[in-house]
Amino acid sequence: MDKFLIEGGKTLSGEVRISGAKNAALPIIAAGLLVKGPLTIDNMPALHDVNTMLKLIESMGVSVDRSGDRQVTIDTSSINSYKAPYELVKTMRASILVLGPLLAHFGEAEVSLPGGCAIGSRPVDLHIRGLEAMGATIVVEEGYIRATMDGRLKGATIFFDTVTVTGTENILMAAALAEGQTIIENAAKEPEVTDLAHCLISMGADISGAGTDTIIVNGVESLHPAQHSVVPDRIETGTFLVAAAMSGGKIKTTATRPDIQEAVLQKLIEAGATIESGEDWISIDMKGKRPKAVNITTAPYPAFPTDMQAQFAAMNCLAEGVSHIKETIFENRFMHMQEMIRMGGKILIDGNTATIEGSTQLRGAPVMATDLRASASLVMLALVVEGETLIDRIYHIDRGYENIEEKFQGLGGKITRVKATK
């Protein structure tokens, strides 16, 4: 397994280009299953999770053309299987996103149950119940969700009692081809859901209300070929901005979107950063200062994202003052904190709340990446604190960050990939 070797004590400065959002690219690839003919997707990030999703649809006979620069074209004309096997789903839970589109377009789908994951139990009951409300017959047997529908799915009113991002996306895609009107209540408002809706609209879907908690979809009989550019990754943007803040540095993120970043930018300002932005860039300047500790409570968009919790925990470890971090989305998302403690972080965990006392005494140490965002937070901490850090299991980070070491090197970070020997 590859590792990162990081020499800390650096102040970050310079410019970094942000990639397309992983969490928008994945549902948009799945949306390609709804089209008769090609869907061309631009600003596609080069990530392991994207490769897994493309491999998954290729295994169904879908043609995938990756010859363009940051561009992928998928075409369902040659599809011959409607199955998402365990071997692929177990490596990426977001594979569940093919369930709605396969069922809506082809009347059948067989998707492995995702099972447990490092950050909590993460069930998919809401996806299943939503599709059942639209008339699908679903059985869960032998570890698989087997869904069938005779004819088109039927529009329905679906109320999610928990806000679910991929659940909203699955129902949104299924509803696009259903007969009649679907109303999704308590829908996820994440910008990646809105981006998916825009892609579906460019394919001929009739959708209103995306980005609010009520989405209305008037189903159409078929969707046509289209081209769509993936929204910039707000989590990658936030990760670089927080890393700069931790180092007392000054950087500019480009090809990004400040308007979908409010909660994170406000917290950075509270931490003492000077933030400036234009239509597609955000800059941060800490003017050499140590950040001030900030309290965080994660919640669905537009509130503070759970996918930025670990990065702010890293910042708070170094910051001036005591902070409280409350995780309300996932039940087991503090594993990075055990590793931060190994680096000298002063953290007390009580249930879903962590209390962090900022310290200037942290040092590099051998640590282990436990999930995607947790890995990023350890890289950030390692870049800034004195000493050397070896981070094991960095395959997690490759799932969702494009060329993270090159991007940090471009900002002055001393990070190298140590290749596994076999």
Ligand code: UD1
């Ligand atoms: C998505 C994101 C992930 C992010 C998360 C929360 C993608 C590919 N992944 O994950 O990066 O951290 O949103 O913003 O977009 N739940 C149920 N039953 C369900 C579905 C969800 O109880 O059927 C619960 C989950 O256990 C969790 C909460 O709802 O506690 C939110 O999860 P959800 O929004 O569904 O997360 P994902 O879509 O898996």
